[in-house]
Amino acid sequence: MNSRKKLIAGNWKMNKTSADGVALVNDIVAAVGKQADVDVVVCPPFTAVESVGRALEGSEVKLGAQNMHFEASGAFTGEVSAPMLRAIFATHVILGHSERRTLFGETDELVNKKVLAALKNQLKPIFCVGETLGERESGATLKVVQTQVERGLEGVNKDQAASIVVAYEPVWAIGTGKVATTEQAQEVHAYIRGLLTKLFGDAIAQKVRILYGGSMKPANAPELLAQKDIDGGLIGGASLEARSFVELVNAAVAAK
Numbered sequence: 001m002n003s004r005k006k007l008i009a010g011n012w013k014m015n016k017t018s019a020d021g022v023a024l025v026n027d028i029v030a031a032v033g034k035q036a037d038v039d040v041v042v043c044p045p046f047t048a049v050e051s052v053g054r055a056l057e058g059s060e061v062k063l064g065a066q067n068m069h070f071e072a073s074g075a076f077t078g079e080v081s082a083p084m085l086r087a088i089f090a091t092h093v094i095l096g097h098s099e100r101r102t103l104f105g106e107t108d109e110l111v112n113k114k115v116l117a118a119l120k121n122q123l124k125p126i127f128c129v130g131e132t133l134g135e136r137e138s139g140a141t142l143k144v145v146q147t148q149v150e151r152g153l154e155g156v157n158k159d160q161a162a163s164i165v166v167a168y169e170p171v172w173a174i175g176t177g178k179v180a181t182t183e184q185a186q187e188v189h190a191y192i193r194g195l196l197t198k199l200f201g202d203a204i205a206q207k208v209r210i211l212y213g214g215s216m217k218p219a220n221a222p223e224l225l226a227q228k229d230i231d232g233g234l235i236g237g238a239s240l241e242a243r244s245f246v247e248l249v250n251a252a253v254a255a256k
């Protein structure tokens with residue numbers, strides 16, 4: 001038991017039109033929109049962020065995006081910025097997701113620029129780290145995570161650090177149905193909290209939520225959420241249907 005409020009975030013990835021997204025959050029809001037025991041965030045694709053945000057008005061569910069550019073404006077075709085997201089009332093932004101890193105070439109240095117830009121604009125980063133299967137099998141997991149955390153959070157000051165959310169997503173568990181064992185996940189979460197302690201001190205490290213992501217489902221969530229350093233989940237597939245997402249929120253309420 002700790003004082004951190006659990007957080008369940010849905011990463012819809014490249015799924016849902018604006019209309020489909022609104023329909024989904026209407027169901028989520030009807031089921032868990034008023035509870036405040038657990039923080040709930042939905043992260044639609046850019047084309048649905050504004051309409052979903054409107055559908056969330058008056059509820060406790062918060063709005064996030066899945067990516068952003070680090071500059072505020074300019075000649076960056078195809079990109080959106082932190083002030084643009086703030087202007088449509090987003091509060092969170094996923095940064096450094098493994099799909100951005102592997103499919104779109106995002107480096108630790110680029111992710112770091114985005115983290116700093118998000119914080120400067122009062123957006124809470126959901127900062128993702130995690131190892132590939134090859135890295136786990138060669139025993140490099142903790143080293144890889146250490147590098148991602150240290151480089152990704154370089155230059156973040158203590159005042160900003162508590163508003164960061166870290167998501168540990170083992171790449172081999174994303175969308176594969178293979179979930180990390182509770183022991184594997186807890187080990188890395190505790191290690192990340194240790195890194196945060198070194199960077200920002202114990203008081204802040206104890207406040208930062210560290211989410212697990214990778215094939216998290218209603219069936220495996222209770223055990224994961226019972227771990228000391230697992231403060232919630234970043235949910236892909238199971239966030240695309242109201243029933244499973246609501247069950248995950250309820251699992252987090254039960255685990256609080």
Ligand code: 13P
Nearest residue numbers: 011174175214215236237
């Ligand atoms: P899945 O829940 O579909 O494995 O995706 C996890 C994820 O990548 C969330 O960001």
